[in-house]
Amino acid sequence: MRPARALIDLDALRHNYRLARARHGGRAFAVVKANAYGHGALACARALAAEADGFAVAFIDEALQLRAAGITQPILLLEGVFDADELDDVVRHRLWIVVHHHAQIDMIERRPLPTPFNVWLKINTGMNRAGFEPDAVRAAWQRLHDSGKVAEIALMTHFARADEPEALTTAEQIASFDDGVLNLPGPHSLANSAAILGWPASHRNWARPGILLYGADPMPAQDNGLLPVMSLESEIIAVRDIAPGAPLGYGARFVAAAPTRVGLVAMGYADGYPRRAAEGTPVAVDGSITRLIGRVSMDMLTVDLTPLPATGLGSKVELWGRQVPVNQVAAGAGTIAYELLCNVKRVRFEYTG
Helix, strand or coil, X not given: CCCCEEEEEHHXXXXXXXXXHHHHCCEEEEECHHHHHHCCHHXXXXXXXXXXXXXXXXXXXXXXXXXXXXXXXXXXXXXXXXCCCHHHHHHHCCCXXXXXXXXXXHHHHHCCCCCCXXXXXXXXXXXXXCCECHHHXXXXXXXXXXXXXXXXXXXXXXXXXXXCCCCCHHHHHHXXXXXXXXXXXXXXXXXXXXXXXXXXXXXXXXXXXXXHHHCCCCCCCCCCCCCCCEXXXXXXXXXXXXXXXXXXXXXXXXECCCCEEEEEECCCCCCCCCCCCCXXXXXXXXXXXXXXXXXXXXXXXXXXXXXXXXXXXXXXXXEECCCCCXXXXXXXXXXXXXXXXXXXXXXXXXXXX
């Protein structure tokens, strides 16, 4: 059996959820969209089912998978609905939806629905991607209220730069939200992962922890006590010695400057390890840190075993996890941890905890 695997630590997931809820206060939706950021939505939701206040997904198909698996907590559709027919399933399966543009209110007003449901009204406070402008919020709230189809209207926004503690943008967005919703009833939800950790002024009734649940710290400059949930692992499947001046792999990106002992690892970009990872990106082999050398190929990559003479065929490799933070690999690839985690595929998924 090919040794490539993603080991998912569900105890770490629960630890991170508890930490987020405690840091924020109030209630917290565990965000499990995009297959729980690549970790397996059903397994992660089941692991949190005994304590999560609810779950958030992107769209209705993700929510229906959770309901079919027996998840009974509130489930919030962060993109809302795309056509009026979906509202029937919203009511049938007791879902909550985000409303962020007028056409979605039109759907609610026109659709005959037997039971009211909860809506989260989204305000655009500076992200400029989705949501009603602050001066249009009251009219949108009134339409939803007057429709007779809505049980409770929560008020939410989303931050553009909460992971940048020196930027003024988040404080400005909080002020814009507060001005826009002044005197409107309903619970508030502002804080994403970074705001939970770094912006206490955003802590209101509901938090929406996403990436922090999976242990990829959005505020890595401070020690927030998060535990990595995924360890991407494999083994050394061959060893080769190359002489000074010898090239290695596609494009001869690496040329040995000295005698080099090369370990071949069963892991490539078809598994989700980034092809654009830079030379020198850290890799752990049998518990010791070494480096990526050569270009990542579809099924394999190569690491420098020269400083680790005790390693060899069958040695255990961690591409990211407890020893190699996924944020470091993402930085070496010029991307973010979200993308790496969401892209893991083809490897075996094994769950503990």
